Amino acid sequence: MRVKIDLYSDTKTRPTPGMREAIAQADVGDEQHMEDPTVLRLVERCAALLGHEAAVFLPSGTMANEIAVLVHCRAGDEIVAHRDSHILNFEGGAAAALAGAMVRPVEGPKGMFDAETLANAIRPNARHLPRSRLMVVEQTTNLGGGAIWNTEAIDNVLRIARKHELAAHMDGARLMNASVASRVPCVRFAGSFDSVFLDFTKGLGAPVGAILAGSEGFIDEAWRWKQRLGGSMRQAGMMAQACLYALDHHVDRLSDDHENAMLLAQEIGRIDGVEAEPVETNMVFMDVSGTGLTAAEFNRRLATHDVRVSVQGEWRLRAVTHLDVSREDIFEAAAAIRAVAGGAG
Numbered sequence: 001m002r003v004k005i006d007l008y009s010d011t012k013t014r015p016t017p018g019m020r021e022a023i024a025q026a027d028v029g030d031e032q033h034m035e036d037p038t039v040l041r042l043v044e045r046c047a048a049l050l051g052h053e054a055a056v057f058l059p060s061g062t063m064a065n066e067i068a069v070l071v072h073c074r075a076g077d078e079i080v081a082h083r084d085s086h087i088l089n090f091e092g093g094a095a096a097a098l099a100g101a102m103v104r105p106v107e108g109p110k111g112m113f114d115a116e117t118l119a120n121a122i123r124p125n126a127r128h129l130p131r132s133r134l135m136v137v138e139q140t141t142n143l144g145g146g147a148i149w150n151t152e153a154i155d156n157v158l159r160i161a162r163k164h165e166l167a168a169h170m171d172g173a174r175l176m177n178a179s180v181a182s183r184v185p186c187v188r189f190a191g192s193f194d195s196v197f198l199d200f201t202k203g204l205g206a207p208v209g210a211i212l213a214g215s216e217g218f219i220d221e222a223w224r225w226k227q228r229l230g231g232s233m234r235q236a237g238m239m240a241q242a243c244l245y246a247l248d249h250h251v252d253r254l255s256d257d258h259e260n261a262m263l264l265a266q267e268i269g270r271i272d273g274v275e276a277e278p279v280e281t282n283m284v285f286m287d288v289s290g291t292g293l294t295a296a297e298f299n300r301r302l303a304t305h306d307v308r309v310s311v312q313g314e315w316r317l318r319a320v321t322h323l324d325v326s327r328e329d330i331f332e333a334a335a336a337i338r339a340v341a342g343g344a345g
């Protein structure tokens, strides 16, 4: 289904004419033999951007998270992650299926957990217990509402992870949104983790690609898993060029998405029966229980107005702004939401 205003996710972006032009000009080679000059340029630039020694280019963020798990964990190890995290909920059980690792879900507001919660979830060292091995922080939190872990919250959980000798991985699918919204460089958020992934197919608007960064030793091991999983590529410079283009042209403009999300939440604030959660980046979660319609029914009716959002619970919907959504679209989407809410009774 294609709709005029697609707020389902920031994955719905399509490459712009400028990006397609850049892709067409890409200098390419055999990626898995380290012969693709464009991929080499991208990984070097991203390693510096994220504050790590090295990086590897991958087809998806899911593969980046799973390779991180495979490098950090052995079968029987335990991963501490938020109950609503992507790694636990949306990767087909891959941590268990591929690495034999278990995820220990922890709670906390807005998709985040604090140092005390982490400390309580870490197992003592005893042979009856799983070995706590990895902590995962999602920046920004997806189901947590696009919320930002600030540097203090990050430093606090990292300190506990270090104390208990856990590895630390940042699921930075939307790290760039956090960086732009809070004016904190990516390296300050991600540089002290053992590994970090950044997605290019969300707000950055590339068609394919994610970067996983870490130490030289970590990336050597990551390459072994990339090969095993069939993630090694050939003339991937076509896609890396799109990612480089995104770094040059689509980073600063993320603030437009954030403004549009704020605007949408403001507009929703004037609609009876619909309640928007506070907005930090490019996501607007709303509760429609006041209309008497379920989220699924609300979304179905929105589609008749050529607007789509995603269903995230019985009464909860999520709208995500991105580069294919203009300020005018926001007013139109808000009008559609008002019409559906108004016609509910």
Ligand SMILES: *Cc1c(COP(=O)(O)O)cnc(C)c1O
Pocket (backbone or CB within 6 Å): 059, 060, 061, 062, 063, 065, 086, 087, 138, 140, 142, 171, 173, 174, 199, 201, 210
């Ligand atoms: C989208 C997403 C991923 C996975 O990325 P893909 O490129 O879609 O595989 C991982 N973590 C979070 C928080 C995400 O939003």
